[in-house]
Amino acid sequence: MHLLLVGISHRTAPVELRERLDFQAHGLDNALRALGDRNVASEAVIVSTCNRAELYAACEHVEPTRAAIADFVGDYHGIDRATVTPHVYGMTDLDAARHLFRVAAGLDSLVVGEPQILGQVKDAHTAAAAAHTSGTFLHRLFHSSFAVGKRVRTETGLGAGAVSVGFAAVSLSKKIFGDLKGRNVLVVGAGEMGKLTAMHMKSQGVHQVTIVSRTMAHAARTAEAIGGASAASWEELDTRLSDADIVITATGAATPILTKAHVESVMRPRRNRPLFIIDIAMPRDVEAAAGEIEQVFLYNIDDLQATVRENLARRASEVARAEQIVSEEVDKFGQWLRSRGVIPTVVALRQRFESIRRAELDRLASTLPADTRSRVDDITRLIVEKLLLTPTEQLKSVTDAETVGTYSEALTRLFALEQKPAAIEASDEQSAERRERGDRRVEPFIRPSKRL
Amino acid sequence: MNSIPLALYLAALVAYMLHFARRQPDVGRAATTLLVAGALAHTFVVGMQTMDVGHVPVTNASSAISTFVLLLVLAYLYTEMTTEERAMGAFILPLVVALQTIPALHPMAEEKADVLHGPLFGIHVSSLLFAYASFALACVIGITYVLLFKEIKAKHLGFFYARLPSLQVLDTMNQRAIVIGWVCLTIGLVVGAIWAGQAPSYDPRVQAMSLQDPKIFVAIVCWAVYSFELFAARRIGWGGRRAAYLSAVGFAIVLLNFLPISYFLTKSHNF
Numbered sequence: 080m081h082l083l084l085v086g087i088s089h090r091t092a093p094v095e096l097r098e099r100l101d102f103q104a105h106g107l108d109n110a111l112r113a114l115g116d117r118n119v120a121s122e123a124v125i126v127s128t129c130n131r132a133e134l135y136a137a138c139e140h141v142e143p144t145r146a147a148i149a150d151f152v153g154d155y156h157g158i159d160r161a162t163v164t165p166h167v168y169g170m171t172d173l174d175a176a177r178h179l180f181r182v183a184a185g186l187d188s189l190v191v192g193e194p195q196i197l198g199q200v201k202d203a204h205t206a207a208a209a210a211h212t213s214g215t216f217l218h219r220l221f222h223s224s225f226a227v228g229k230r231v232r233t234e235t236g237l238g239a240g241a242v243s244v245g246f247a248a249v250s251l252s253k254k255i256f257g258d259l260k261g262r263n264v265l266v267v268g269a270g271e272m273g274k275l276t277a278m279h280m281k282s283q284g285v286h287q288v289t290i291v292s293r294t295m296a297h298a299a300r301t302a303e304a305i306g307g308a309s310a311a312s313w314e315e316l317d318t319r320l321s322d323a324d325i326v327i328t329a330t331g332a333a334t335p336i337l338t339k340a341h342v343e344s345v346m347r348p349r350r351n352r353p354l355f356i357i358d359i360a361m362p363r364d365v366e367a368a369a370g371e372i373e374q375v376f377l378y379n380i381d382d383l384q385a386t387v388r389e390n391l392a393r394r395a396s397e398v399a400r401a402e403q404i405v406s407e408e409v410d411k412f413g414q415w416l417r418s419r420g421v422i423p424t425v426v427a428l429r430q431r432f433e434s435i436r437r438a439e440l441d442r443l444a445s446t447l448p449a450d451t452r453s454r455v456d457d458i459t460r461l462i463v464e465k466l467l468l469t470p471t472e473q474l475k476s477v478t479d480a481e482t483v484g485t486y487s488e489a490l491t492r493l494f495a496l497e498q499k500p501a502a503i504e505a506s507d508e509q510s511a512e513r514r515e516r517g518d519r520r521v522e523p524f525i526r527p528s529k530r531l
Numbered sequence: 532m533n534s535i536p537l538a539l540y541l542a543a544l545v546a547y548m549l550h551f552a553r554r555q556p557d558v559g560r561a562a563t564t565l566l567v568a569g570a571l572a573h574t575f576v577v578g579m580q581t582m583d584v585g586h587v588p589v590t591n592a593s594s595a596i597s598t599f600v601l602l603l604v605l606a607y608l609y610t611e612m613t614t615e616e617r618a619m620g621a622f623i624l625p626l627v628v629a630l631q632t633i634p635a636l637h638p639m640a641e642e643k644a645d646v647l648h649g650p651l652f653g654i655h656v657s658s659l660l661f662a663y664a665s666f667a668l669a670c671v672i673g674i675t676y677v678l679l680f681k682e683i684k685a686k687h688l689g690f691f692y693a694r695l696p697s698l699q700v701l702d703t704m705n706q707r708a709i710v711i712g713w714v715c716l717t718i719g720l721v722v723g724a725i726w727a728g729q730a731p732s733y734d735p736r737v738q739a740m741s742l743q744d745p746k747i748f749v750a751i752v753c754w755a756v757y758s759f760e761l762f763a764a765r766r767i768g769w770g771g772r773r774a775a776y777l778s779a780v781g782f783a784i785v786l787l788n789f790l791p792i793s794y795f796l797t798k799s800h801n802f
Contacts, residue, residue: 233555233556234555236693239693240688240693251683251688253697254679254683254692254697254698255683255697255698255699256697256698256699257696257697257698257699257700258699346768347768350765350766350768350770351768351769351770351771352770353698353699353770353771370684373768373771373772373773374770374771374772376683376684378686382686385686386686386688389688
């Protein structure tokens with residue numbers, strides 16, 4: 080069984096193309112069903128986000144599957160294959176596994192370490208499981224990727240720190256005030272920037288958002304646009320300032336609207352309750368000296384951008400540790416993959432033994448009384464089981480691909496296992512199930528219901 | 532006897548430091564486990580001494596420190612469990628280990644004087660020790676507050692920013708510790724005064740009990756400092772950082788009273 084990945088991402092394809100290849104557009108389950116109907120591969124999972132569309136498939140033969148997937152994608156999205164092909168990347172086996180692990184860890188994201196991707200990968204697997212397109216193989220692969228995502232998150236700082244100005248402002252507010260519920264936010268200026276920041280704060284569940292603007296009508300309109308915010312006139316600025324915990328200034332004024340003396344006068348009635356001023360205006364709305372006042376925290380847009388840059392740099396320095404974790408997990412997955420390589424040989428070997436036993440038993444059947452027959456059946460079954468126990472366990476404990484190949488080949492030749500491929504295929508259904516349960520122990524070859 | 536808890540506290544200190552630096556949840560749980568083990572061992576030690584002498588071992592500086600350390604650890608464990616915040620452990624444990632070294636290296640025999648029996652004496656000493664433990668906690672919380680405050684104010688969001696809880700949480704924890712400490716301190720001082728009035732006056736130490744005695748004087752100063760922090764500071768706008776500084780100053784006075792004055796200066800409390 081091989082693992083095949085075919086996909087496009089923000090690294091290889093422009094946004095217009097990614098939009099056209101979005102599998103979420105008509106529901107991921109529809110896409111999975113369409114894929115399942117075509118019988119492209121034994122197992123398949125589609126990971127589709129706004130930054131990537133990737134198809135993970137488990138198959139016996141890579142090239143035909145790759146072609147079948149390309150056909151499927153072209154037909155499903157009604158897109159000419161020639162336009163897609165230059166942007167597509169394909170990987171197999173451990174390279175594909177490494178890619179998925181890096182994706183789940185956030186290493187392949189546009190913003191390194193962003194937290195949503197792990198959830199999206201989980202959703203992709205859940206959808207595939209619900210549509211019955213994923214099985215043992217991809218189940219194992221995706222669960223390993225979840226483990227990678229979790230380890231990277233807890234063991235490295237890859238996802239730490241805010242990496243956008245809005246989040247930086249929110250995370251600073253939280254560091255000063257703890258919970259933002261019950262806090263009052265005052266926005267000075269009714270422009271677009273102020274509105275966006277206010278909406279960001281609103282989404283964090285603050286108690287009240289108030290907009291103050293020189294033109295009352297502007298303030299009212301912006302407050303309405305935010306929803307659940309109130310507007311106040313310019314004359315009320317001082318009283319609103321003394322009520323507020325977080326002040327966002329974003330006016331187009333050419334000179335500072337809040338001087339140090341002004342802020343000082345507001346702080347007195349507040350009894351020095353902390354005040355967090357976020358000045359996102361250009362030129363600045365608040366005199367820099369206001370930041371010297373005890374219990375006043377003043378950040379302007381440059382300061383916020385500087386913390387964002389610092390956080391990005393810190394994330395970048397964590398990449399090596401995250402890659403290390405990815406490599407460890409790829410190794411583990413590789414071991415599992417290699418140990419699976421012997422499974423067809425083990426199955427064939429058991430079938431060969433079983434068919435011999437059964438043939439001899441059938442030959443004896445007519446000459447034996449019923450009770451003796453069932454005892455002979457039991458005894459021969461036990462003998463075969465015990466004979467096969469050690470070689471099976473030995474085979475399964477081999478993890479390096481070369482030895483697995485050598486052993487398999489030796490067994491295939493010694494027992495002429497390839498001579499009866501029909502028998503092997505017939506019981507493929509059963510053995511798939513047995514593979515799941517029987518990784519460590521030898522299953523009885525015959526179930527009680529099948530006894531003579 | 533006091534060295535077993537000391538060893539466990541030392542191990543817990545290392546674990547808390549590691550947890551603070553690397554933020555691995557397993558290490559944090561190990562740190563708490565070690566500290567709980569240390570507290571249990573310590574409770575056993577103090578319990579044995581109590582059985583031995585018939586009252587809580589507080590009548591000389593060494594054993595009083597040992598009991599104080601136990602109370603501090605218990606107070607810290609209480610805050611850790613209620614706030615689910617382990618960052619403070621890295622700051623408390625150095626104090627715990629430093630103080631516990633004294634009784635471990637320099638044990639003193641517990642005095643069995645008649646003058647020390649009775650419930651009033653027990654209440655006096657235990658409420659004061661508990662007050663000091665709360666103040667120690669408040670001091671450490673105050674220090675962390677200042678560290679975080681400085682990082683945010685200087686717009687350099689680094690080590691402490693990533694590890695400490697918010698300023699608001701630290702301020703609330705500090706205030707709570709001060710309230711508990713102040714109540715216990717008040718009870719301890721009042722009960723102490725009543726006890727001194729009743730105590731047999733033939734003992735020279737009881738005769739020395741007056742406001743001029745350094746130990747008693749400094750205790751009153753402490754009470755004044757914490758009363759100011761509790762009732763006046765916030766009204767005149769001394770919130771946040773200044774309150775945090777006050778907590779540190781207050782505890783410095785407590786330590787002064789506890790160590791040098793107990794060992795060398797006081798005439799009334801040298802049991």
